[in-house]
């Protein structure tokens with residue numbers, strides 16, 4: 106399976122940062138066996154996609170409706186119209202701050218598919234849930250509720266992002282990642298059959314150039330969703346290199 110390395114710029118980036126995105130696109134071109142993309146703030150999608158036509162630019166959220174009275178919201182069709190190729194839905198920062206529920210996320214994923222966007226659905230437990238021994242149960246429940254029924258490997262990926270690992274510099278033990286990704290794979294296969302076998306499961310949460318090789322070598326870790334380390338070429342390129350190397354091994 107090709108590895109998928111996706112940057113999530115979160116609420117970072119203005120027009121003067123297009124050069125940094127272009128630098129990342131140039132670096133990504135050096136690793137043709139790795140699929141990569143950067144999800145930028147909605148305000149930059151059109152500009153980045155127009156200036157970098159050979160590189161995948163994505164959004165970080167979309168509304169579940171195609172249009173209507175939803176002040177401040179952006180539909181999947183609008184992202185696609187601006188040139189986005191993909192969108193992240195259900196990031197834990199949105200689940201927490203915008204109170205998004207599994208059913209909302211599922212509807213957003215369906216809306217994105219209808220607009221022909223690739224979709225990354227995020228799931229992940231809090232530290233309290235992990236400490237209580239509920240991590241797998243919580244993540245599988247989120248997955249069950251957040252994934253649309255019509256799933257297929259070519260447009261839908263899952264990102265497992267433990268909330269406590271995001272932006273903290275902490276990552277789970279290797280065997281905990283293996284156990285979680287294995288459990289996610291099992292559920293995908295039980296629900297979608299062969300398509301579930303081919304769906305990519307990304308790991309997210311403090312992935313960087315130092316730990317990417319280890320994380321990407323874990324069974325069922327098919328890529329990464331990267332926040333902080335996606336903001337510059339020197340931080341992002343080593344992750345692309347680790348992904349390329351993991352395919353050779």
Ligand code: PGA
Pocket residue numbers: 113266270271272273309310311312330331332333334
């Ligand atoms: P991080 O963020 O790499 O900065 O931990 C990951 C994410 O939130 O997607």
